Amino acid sequence: PLHGARKMEDYGRFLALLVSALLVGFVSVIFSLVWVFHYREGLSWDGSQREFNWHPVLIITGFVFIQGIAIIVYRLPWTWKCSKLLMKFIHAGLNTIAMILAIVSMVAVFEYHNARNIPNMYSLHSWIGLTAVIFYSLQLFLGFAVFLLPFAPAPLRAALMPIHVYSGLTIFATVIATALMGITEKLIFSLKNPAYSASPPEATFVNCLGLLLVIFGALILWMASRPHWKRPPEENAKVLRPIGGTPEGTQAESTMTDGSNADKSDLRINSEAARKQNFKIDEAGQRSTM
Numbered sequence: 001p002l003h004g005a006r007k008m009e010d011y012g013r014f015l016a017l018l019v020s021a022l023l024v025g026f027v028s029v030i031f032s033l034v035w036v037f038h039y040r041e042g043l044s045w046d047g048s049q050r051e052f053n054w055h056p057v058l059i060i061t062g063f064v065f066i067q068g069i070a071i072i073v074y075r076l077p078w079t080w081k082c083s084k085l086l087m088k089f090i091h092a093g094l095n096t097i098a099m100i101l102a103i104v105s106m107v108a109v110f111e112y113h114n115a116r117n118i119p120n121m122y123s124l125h126s127w128i129g130l131t132a133v134i135f136y137s138l139q140l141f142l143g144f145a146v147f148l149l150p151f152a153p154a155p156l157r158a159a160l161m162p163i164h165v166y167s168g169l170t171i172f173a174t175v176i177a178t179a180l181m182g183i184t185e186k187l188i189f190s191l192k193n194p195a196y197s198a199s200p201p202e203a204t205f206v207n208c209l210g211l212l213l214v215i216f217g218a219l220i221l222w223m224a225s226r227p228h229w230k231r232p233p234e235e236n237a238k239v240l241r242p243i244g245g246t247p248e249g250t251q252a253e254s255t256m257t258d259g260s261n262a263d264k265s266d267l268r269i270n271s272e273a274a275r276k277q278n279f280k281i282d283e284a285g286q287r288s289t290m
Contacts, residue, residue, distance in 0.1 A: 011077060014229055018072070021219035024212055025065040031209040032060040039202045040190075045108070047115030054108040056183065062101025063136075063175050064213060068220040070094035071172060074231045075223060087231075088148050095140055102133055125181040132174050139167055169224060176217040180210050 036043060036053035043057070044050035073079070073091050106129075113120050121130065146152045146160055183206050187196045194200045223229060 010228060014075070014077070014223065017219055017223055018076075021068065021072075021216060021223065024216045024219065025068060028209060028212040028216055029057075029061050029065055031205070031212060032057045035202075035206055035209065039205070047111060049112070051108050051115075052112040055105045055112075056179075056186070058101040058105035058108070059175075059179055059182070060209075060213070062098040062105075063132075064179060064216065066094055066098040066101070067172055067175065068216060070098065071168065071220055072223050075229050080231050084231075092140075092144060092148055095136075095143070099136060099140055102136065106130070106133060123181075123185060125178060125185050128174065129178045129182065132171055132178055135167065136171050136175075139164070139171060169221060173217060173221065176213050179213055183210055 036050075036057055040053050041048075041050050043053050045054070070091055073094065074087055079087055110120060112118070121127065142160070143164065146157055147164070187203055187206055191200060191203060196203050
């Protein structure tokens with residue numbers, strides 16, 4: 001069911017990368033759980049170290065793994081015949097879940113610090129992490145307001161889409177970098193005897209977790225940046241229109257496809273302009289992430 005221009009070998013490569021990314025991401029989540037249960041006393045919500053442990057688990061599960069899936073959800077070939085609106089809801093839903101998990105993880109850190117009288121927001125990890133959460137919240141809000149709800153005019157969407165795409169990928173890369181800083185900081189603070197520099201088993205294990213996060217991020221960014229794996233614009237559902245406006249998509253395209261009514265040339269010209277506008281919006285939007 002692939003677009004005619006796609007070669008089966010390209011599909012095979014995409015599938016191999018997708019399976020690899022899902023596997024690496026899933027193993028990363030498992031590693032985070034093994035870390036906190038085997039080395040760090042497990043999970044709880046009582047102001048102890050066990051409450052802090054929710055932070056790495058939820059960040060890796062939501063802010064890294066689920067956000068990564070949300071980034072490439074438009075690129076899954078078997079979804080190309082699904083409604084574009086449905087895919088927008090799936091994309092927004094995954095990002096919303098990631099946002100909720102990130103916020104809960106932040107609450108766990110602040111409660112743990114306050115219970116232990118540990119200063120908040122003094123490290124570079126905390127600065128960049130909070131910045132990423134704030135910008136991710138703005139990205140999610142603007143994504144809902146501009147691209148999901150039927151209020152924003154098409155020219156505004158076309159103008160904001162490149163910013164939406166760039167900021168989404170930048171936030172994702174920033175989150176992974178922040179996670180690497182966080183796990184390194186945690187190991188340095190926690191490992192005393194033997195110290196982190198002595199490479200005890202926990203240090204080696206968590207360093208491997210960091211490598212998995214880098215690999216996962218690299219796979220997601222590669223899949224999201226290949227133009228030949230975009231969702232084909234001609235198979236998209238029509239672009240949402242402003243309330244009271246006229247449809248911008250499928251009916252006009254079907255008129256052009258039929259092409260048998262010569263006396264409707266003006267309509268075809270207008271339809272062609274609308275199709276080109278939709279193509280421009282969809283072309284920019286294939287790599288979008290909120």
